[in-house]
Amino acid sequence: MAVSKLFGAKIKRREDPRLITGKATYTDDLQLPGMLHAQIVRSPHAHAKVVRVHTRAARAHPGVVAVYTGKDLEGKLNPIPTAWLIPGSDLKTPPHPALATDVVRYAGDGVAVVVAENRFAARDAAALVRVEYAPLPAVVDQERAVQDGAPQLHPDVPRNVAFTWRVAGGDADAAFAEAKRDGVVISQRFLNQRLIPNAIETRGTVARYNSGSGDLTVWTTTQNPHIARFLMCVVTGIPEQKIRVIAPEVGGGFGSKIPFYADDAIVAFCSKMTGQPVKWVEDRRENYLATIHGRDHITDLEVASRKDGTVTAIRGKTWANLGAYLSTAAPGVPTILHGLMMTGCYTIPNISYEVQGVFTNTVPVDAYRGAGRPEATYLIERMMDLVAERVKMDPAEVRRKNFIPHDKFPYTTAEGLSYDSGNYGPALTKALDLIGYQRLRDFQKQGPKDNRYLGVGLSTYVEICGLGPSAVAGAVGFQGGLWESATVRMHPTGKATVFTGISPHGQGEETTFAQIVGEELGLPVDDIEVVHGDTGAISMGWGTYGSRSTVVGGAALVTAARRVRDKATKIAAHMLEASEADVVFDQGRFSVRGSPDRVKTIQEVTLAAYLAWSLPPGVEPSLEASAYYDPSNFTFPFGTHIAAVKVDADTGEVELRRYVAVDDCGRVINPLIVDGQVHGGVVQGIAQALWEGAAYSPEGQLLTGSMMDYAVPKASMFPMFITERTETPSPHNPLGVKGAGETGTIASTPAVVNAVLDALRPLGVTHLDMPLTPERIWKAIHAKTRR
Ligand code: MCN
Numbered sequence: 001m002a003v004s005k006l007f008g009a010k011i012k013r014r015e016d017p018r019l020i021t022g023k024a025t026y027t028d029d030l031q032l033p034g035m036l037h038a039q040i041v042r043s044p045h046a047h048a049k050v051v052r053v054h055t056r057a058a059r060a061h062p063g064v065v066a067v068y069t070g071k072d073l074e075g076k077l078n079p080i081p082t083a084w085l086i087p088g089s090d091l092k093t094p095p096h097p098a099l100a101t102d103v104v105r106y107a108g109d110g111v112a113v114v115v116a117e118n119r120f121a122a123r124d125a126a127a128l129v130r131v132e133y134a135p136l137p138a139v140v141d142q143e144r145a146v147q148d149g150a151p152q153l154h155p156d157v158p159r160n161v162a163f164t165w166r167v168a169g170g171d172a173d174a175a176f177a178e179a180k181r182d183g184v185v186i187s188q189r190f191l192n193q194r195l196i197p198n199a200i201e202t203r204g205t206v207a208r209y210n211s212g213s214g215d216l217t218v219w220t221t222t223q224n225p226h227i228a229r230f231l232m233c234v235v236t237g238i239p240e241q242k243i244r245v246i247a248p249e250v251g252g253g254f255g256s257k258i259p260f261y262a263d264d265a266i267v268a269f270c271s272k273m274t275g276q277p278v279k280w281v282e283d284r285r286e287n288y289l290a291t292i293h294g295r296d297h298i299t300d301l302e303v304a305s306r307k308d309g310t311v312t313a314i315r316g317k318t319w320a321n322l323g324a325y326l327s328t329a330a331p332g333v334p335t336i337l338h339g340l341m342m343t344g345c346y347t348i349p350n351i352s353y354e355v356q357g358v359f360t361n362t363v364p365v366d367a368y369r370g371a372g373r374p375e376a377t378y379l380i381e382r383m384m385d386l387v388a389e390r391v392k393m394d395p396a397e398v399r400r401k402n403f404i405p406h407d408k409f410p411y412t413t414a415e416g417l418s419y420d421s422g423n424y425g426p427a428l429t430k431a432l433d434l435i436g437y438q439r440l441r442d443f444q445k446q447g448p449k450d451n452r453y454l455g456v457g458l459s460t461y462v463e464i465c466g467l468g469p470s471a472v473a474g475a476v477g478f479q480g481g482l483w484e485s486a487t488v489r490m491h492p493t494g495k496a497t498v499f500t501g502i503s504p505h506g507q508g509e510e511t512t513f514a515q516i517v518g519e520e521l522g523l524p525v526d527d528i529e530v531v532h533g534d535t536g537a538i539s540m541g542w543g544t545y546g547s548r549s550t551v552v553g554g555a556a557l558v559t560a561a562r563r564v565r566d567k568a569t570k571i572a573a574h575m576l577e578a579s580e581a582d583v584v585f586d587q588g589r590f591s592v593r594g595s596p597d598r599v600k601t602i603q604e605v606t607l608a609a610y611l612a613w614s615l616p617p618g619v620e621p622s623l624e625a626s627a628y629y630d631p632s633n634f635t636f637p638f639g640t641h642i643a644a645v646k647v648d649a650d651t652g653e654v655e656l657r658r659y660v661a662v663d664d665c666g667r668v669i670n671p672l673i674v675d676g677q678v679h680g681g682v683v684q685g686i687a688q689a690l691w692e693g694a695a696y697s698p699e700g701q702l703l704t705g706s707m708m709d710y711a712v713p714k715a716s717m718f719p720m721f722i723t724e725r726t727e728t729p730s731p732h733n734p735l736g737v738k739g740a741g742e743t744g745t746i747a748s749t750p751a752v753v754n755a756v757l758d759a760l761r762p763l764g765v766t767h768l769d770m771p772l773t774p775e776r777i778w779k780a781i782h783a784k785t786r787r
Pocket residue numbers: 199251252253254255368369370504505506507508509512513544545546547548549550551665666667668669670671673674677680737738739740741742
């Protein structure tokens with residue numbers, strides 16, 4: 001393989017062969033001598049008192065080793081904490097016991113755990129645990145939960161309000177007063193339905209406690225092993241240095257493997273009590289009931305605009321459903337990651353926005369791909385279309401009119417964020433060209449054919465990622481840092497191992513991180529091993545989420561690689577008997593300026609560093625370097641997505657005809673991987689627009705409890721995506737990169753909803769809530785045409 005120009009090269013993912021040939025080792029593949037299996041007994045009630053738990057029959061079941069209830073865990077496991085204590089919001093953090101003792105608060109809440117010699121015995125015996133429940137009234141709707149007389153989940157949380165958080169900038173009331181007098185005011189209620197993340201691999205944990213040494217080793221499906229270790233220490237009381245957390249192959253997470261779950265601590269507890277390794281792996285049904293959900297907002301929103309389409313203010317309130325307990329990052333998602341992005345890529349100077357986080361008898365809600373930004377983008381992008389319609393402008397032109405101009409970056413928004421760089425106009429123009437916007441509009445004017453209506457929908461988005469400066473994390477209440485670590489270790493044979501604190505689980509950094517190091521040190525990608533996901537091998541790092549791995553982890557890595565190069569340059573100069581200033585490095589070769597034939601390769605220099613027979617004075621043997629990088633700001637990727645759909649007015653069916661994504665994630669390391677990330681993200685975003693939605697009965701039963709009812713789409717349901725990019729480097733990180741892992745999800749939902757509603761406009765339908773199923777569309781059309 002050519003050594004040069006690795007940065008920007010379309011290299012196939014090196015991790016894929018083992019993944020697609022079934023040779024990867026996931027948590028459930030682990031077999032340890034003497035390993036036991038755990039099954040958690042979960043409440044069938046959404047809200048009930050736990051009167052008594054009868055375990056005798058389960059204990060007597062063949063193969064059962066132990067049964068523990070919530071009472072058995074009392075005093076042995078601390079409550080499961082939340083890690084995002086957003087300030088200034090009167091946040092309530094009611095205790096979340098690992099297993100319920102007195103009250104269960106959602107269908108799926110754990111009440112007991114059975115440990116047995118095999119999975120089947122554990123499962124059979126779990127069915128024999130008889131729990132006496134006294135059912136209580138439940139509430140699943142966040143708006144109802146805050147009303148007087150609604151069922152109360154936690155004793156010290158009046159009206160189930162976990163927090164009330166506000167963001168304000170400029171003078172929204174004055175802007176609305178002006179728009180009322182001489183402009184346009186639009187109000188709309190939006191529902192951002194609850195979603196289920198659906199990673200291909202469900203969650204699982206294997207714990208092995210060694211009572212001799214006091215060491216606990218945990219293999220678990222986590223996106224952030226060091227955070228998992230820290231929280232395992234907090235919950236179990238086992239000292240942090242005694243805990244090793246390993247993330248084996250992790251089959252996707254989409255945010256659902258960020259949190260520290262009660263189940264992880266329970267498995268560790270079971271191993272400690274039984275003295276044997278214990279495995280717990282959820283099946284898909286359990287995953288739906290025990291792994292976090294995402295989104296679930298109800299929003300009342302108003303925008304104020306001048307008659308010429310200049311949007312002047314946003315005002316509104318969101319009720320964010322948090323489920324029964326505060327999951328690890330839950331409070332930060334609808335506030336910091338959502339509320340602060342409400343003005344999007346526009347120069348909207350005035351905002352007044354409130355978010356109320358509400359407990360309900362449902363599965364806890366936390367970060368799901370995009371986490372807060374898809375919700376914000378959906379709101380603002382739907383509103384831009386409604387403004388366009390009212391002021392009779394083309395939706396593309398309203399957006400362009402309100403864009404933050406290129407020469408205004410870094411730009412401080414009304415919410416107080418500083419956008420690093422942006423050039424929104426060219427991305428919009430490119431997307432319009434690629435989809436043939438004008439031609440589509442011309443077709444549209446010709447009217448429907450066979451009662452099929454053409455619609456075109458835009459979404460011009462900006463998002464916040466690359467989380468993030470640790471000082472800001474602290475200021476907004478995140479109970480951790482957000483820097484990243486990296487080590488580049490050269491080996492005597494001239495190959496390298498790279499250790500990174502990020503923890504990829506499908507994103508491809510084993511390839512792109514090798515590209516970064518290969519580019520810096522002139523090594524072939526195949527000579528570089530990328531190691532991640534093991535607290536026993538890697539320096540503290542904060543993991544993979546918030547599209548931070550490349551921006552923050554990549555920056556740490558390039559810094560470490562440059563340190564290696566600097567030391568190698570010193571050694572090369574010594575070997576070449578030249579002054580360091582005269583040594584030139586290019587594509588793995590050190591030469592002397594003006595004497596290109598005097599050369600030492602990086603491999604020769606590395607060997608010399610390890611042999612240490614003749615090193616320059618003051619230079620230590622070996623060749624490796626570490627770096628810790630804390631960014632000075634977030635990064636703000638942006639772009640334009642456009643969807644073209646046809647809606648069949650007879651059946652309500654939506655056909656996705658064409659989809660264009662023009663994204664700008666700064667400099668691109670691997671275009672193939674970024675395309676893949678955009679494809680996956682777009683699919684998830686479109687799924688929210690058209691098909692997916694978790695549904696609860698009023699009593700708190702999850703009605704979409706399996707893939708038979710929860711509509712995860714198939715590849716055949718999508719057209720070929722046209723992906724393109726513009727490139728606006730982030731000025732504040734050494735690679736010029738911005739995150740790419742979530743843009744597709746963030747941008748695509750409103751593009752498709754706007755397209756469907758554009759198609760339905762001639763039929764008088766101006767608003768519909770997601771998912772836009774044929775039934776919902778058909779009913780809306782017929783409600784209008786029947787009048
Ligand atoms: N990349 C690049 N050039 C850039 C930016 C990124 O080549 N300018 C590459 C990266 O090096 C990496 C990939 O694109 O290979 C995504 O990188 P990045 O934007 O840094 O995002 P993260 O690796 O931090 O991934 C997190 C993001 C999130 S938050 C979710 S959720 C998500 C996602 O990525 N979950 C995923 N993508 C996923 N993809 C898979 N397969 N599975 C998941 O669970």
